[in-house]
Structures are given as C-alpha cells and as structure tokens.
Amino acid sequence: MPRITRDPNLEGMPDFDSDTFKAAFTPLVTEENTLESIVQKAKDAWSGDHQKRLEDWQRQQEEDEEAARQLAEQQEREEEEIQRAMEEAARLEKIERDKKKPKVKAFVADKPVATLSIPRVSPYAMGKVKSFDFVELHYFTDEGRAEAKYQDKTTSESTMALAHEDGKIFLTPAAAHKPSTKTVPDDMLTWRQMSIAKTGLLQCMKKEGWPQQHIVALGQFFLELDSHPLRSEPNGEEALLLYMSEVRREWHEQLKSTDDDIQPFDISVINAERLRSIYDTLLSRKKAKSIAR
Numbered sequence: 001m002p003r004i005t006r007d008p009n010l011e012g013m014p015d016f017d018s019d020t021f022k023a024a025f026t027p028l029v030t031e032e033n034t035l036e037s038i039v040q041k042a043k044d045a046w047s048g049d050h051q052k053r054l055e056d057w058q059r060q061q062e063e064d065e066e067a068a069r070q071l072a073e074q075q076e077r078e079e080e081e082i083q084r085a086m087e088e089a090a091r092l093e094k095i096e097r098d099k100k101k102p103k104v105k106a107f108v109a110d111k112p113v114a115t116l117s118i119p120r121v122s123p124y125a126m127g128k129v130k131s132f133d134f135v136e137l138h139y140f141t142d143e144g145r146a147e148a149k150y151q152d153k154t155t156s157e158s159t160m161a162l163a164h165e166d167g168k169i170f171l172t173p174a175a176a177h178k179p180s181t182k183t184v185p186d187d188m189l190t191w192r193q194m195s196i197a198k199t200g201l202l203q204c205m206k207k208e209g210w211p212q213q214h215i216v217a218l219g220q221f222f223l224e225l226d227s228h229p230l231r232s233e234p235n236g237e238e239a240l241l242l243y244m245s246e247v248r249r250e251w252h253e254q255l256k257s258t259d260d261d262i263q264p265f266d267i268s269v270i271n272a273e274r275l276r277s278i279y280d281t282l283l284s285r286k287k288a289k290s291i292a293r
Contacts, residue, residue, distance in 0.1 A: 003060065009057070016042045016046075124180070126204065129204045137198065138186075138197070140199075140200030186245035202218065218248075221244075225243075235279075242282065251265065
C-alpha cells in the first residue's frame with residue numbers, strides 16, 4: 001500500500017451542499033436519483049473513504065512506531081555489543097600489559113643478604129653447559145665472571161633472539177647466544193685460572209642437571225691433572241693444559257655425537273702416551289724457536 005504522507009485527521013469534508021457542488025451534481029439528477037440523494041451519496045462516499053484512510057493512517061502510525069521500537073532495540077543491542085567488545089578488548093589489553101610487567105617475588109621479612117656474593121656466569125656459558133656443549137673455561141675464571149657481571153649491567157634480559165633446536169624455532173635471551181670477544185682458549189690459561197674455572201664449571205654442570213657420572217668423571221680428570229708428576233717438569237703445566245684443552249673438547253663432541261658407532265671415552269683416564277706426545281711436541285717447538293733466535 002502506498003505510504004500516506006498527510007494526516008487524514010486534518011482533513012474536512014467538502015461542502016457538498018454548496019452551490020458549486022449542486023451545480024456539478026444537477027446533470028446527474030433523475031426522478032429516481034434526486035439532488036438531495038446525490039449529495040448524500042457524495043457525503044457517504046467521502047466519509048467511507050475518509051474512514052478507510054483514517055484506519056490506514058492509524059495502522060501506518062502503529063507500524064512506524066513498531067519499526068522505530070525495533071530499530072531502537074537493535075541500536076541498543078549494537079551499543080551493548082560494542083560496549084562488551086570494548087570491555088573485552090580492554091580486558092585483553094590489561095592481560096597483555098600484566099604479562100609484560102616485570103615479575104617480582106615477595107621478600108622474606110628480616111632475612112639478611114647472603115654473607116658471600118654469588119659469582120656471575122655468562123648466560124652464553126650457562127646455555128652451553130645446559131645443552132651439554134663444550135664451553136671454554138675462561139667463562140668460569142675470575143676475569144670471565146667479572147665480564148659477565150659487567151654484561152648484566154649493559155645488556156637487557158628482555159632482548160630476545162631466535163634459536164633453533166630439534167627442528168623447532170623459539171625465542172631466548174639474546175645474551176645466551178653472544179660469546180665473549182675476550183675469550184681465552186683453555187690452553188692459554190694459567191694453571192691458577194684453570195684451577196679456579198674447573199670448580200665453577202663443575203658447579204654449573206651440577207646445577208644444570210648433568211648426570212652425576214659425568215660430573216664425577218670430569219672432576220676426577222681435573223684431579224688427575226692437578227696431581228700429575230709432569231707438573232714438576234719444565235713446561236709440564238703448559239703441556240697438561242694443552243692435553244686438557246684437546247681432550248675435553250673431544251669428550252663433549254663424542255657425548256653429543258649422533259653416530260651409534262662412537263662410544264664416548266672415560267675422560268678421567270689419562271692417556272699417558274698422548275700426553276707424552278703433546279709434551280714432546282711442545283718441547284721440540286720451543287727448542288726450534290730458541291734456535292731460530
């Protein structure tokens with residue numbers, strides 16, 4: 001039905017009794033259909049049509065009100081959904097913010113600080129020990145620990161780097177993948193540095209869950225070097241450091257090998273023949289250098 005644009009309640013019945021309408025109706029007058037009858041029929045026809053238009057107008061008004069009510073309800077639902085979405089977004093944003101907040105433990109009231117400070121070890125060295133890889137003893141010397149302490153002050157622990165292991169890619173602290181630029185090879189350490197570093201290495205291995213058998217074997221290895229008679233010989237300690245450097249690296253390589261044919265050796269057993277060969281080579285090299293001068 002076409003939409004009604006004008007309120008029929010504002011309309012008034014035309015004056016069908018006026019001379020104008022009577023003049024228009026006069027040609028229609030017959031004996032059976034008098035002028036008065038025609039005027040009344042015009043009034044009845046207008047009234048009937050007007051009544052219908054009033055009813056249509058009322059129905060249209062009701063439909064408009066219903067449509068407006070439904071629209072208002074829809075808008076209210078949409079506003080509620082938007083509000084819920086905003087609240088959910090705010091909740092998730094708060095969760096993300098909370099995740100990024102530094103975590104801090106509660107302290108124990110009246111508990112004093114430890115009497116001895118805990119020496120720092122480079123995250124790089126700790127990562128190597130944790131993954132059962134070879135790592136230079138330098139990181140466990142006084143100099144290496146001092147460098148690690150300085151690194152703690154200059155490197156943010158939140159700086160992350162991509163790491164790859166067992167076919168998986170994951171994020172780890174960048175410091176764990178950054179070797180020191182000041183690393184001293186094992187065979188270039190002093191005997192004192194080696195003695196200090198080995199203790200730190202063994203402690204770190206225990207902390208990172210190395211098998212007890214391996215820790216004991218490596219500890220026995222260093223003990224054998226400490227008590228070896230070659231230490232009292234000229235350049236003997238230098239030869240022992242060379243032997244230690246070579247053998248410890250090979251031990252780690254065999255422990256990590258995926259070749260089933262490789263059976264890792266017992267590092268605590270000193271190979272006297274190999275040690276003698278290293279010592280003889282070292283003496284020959286020094287003798288050659290002396291002659292060259």
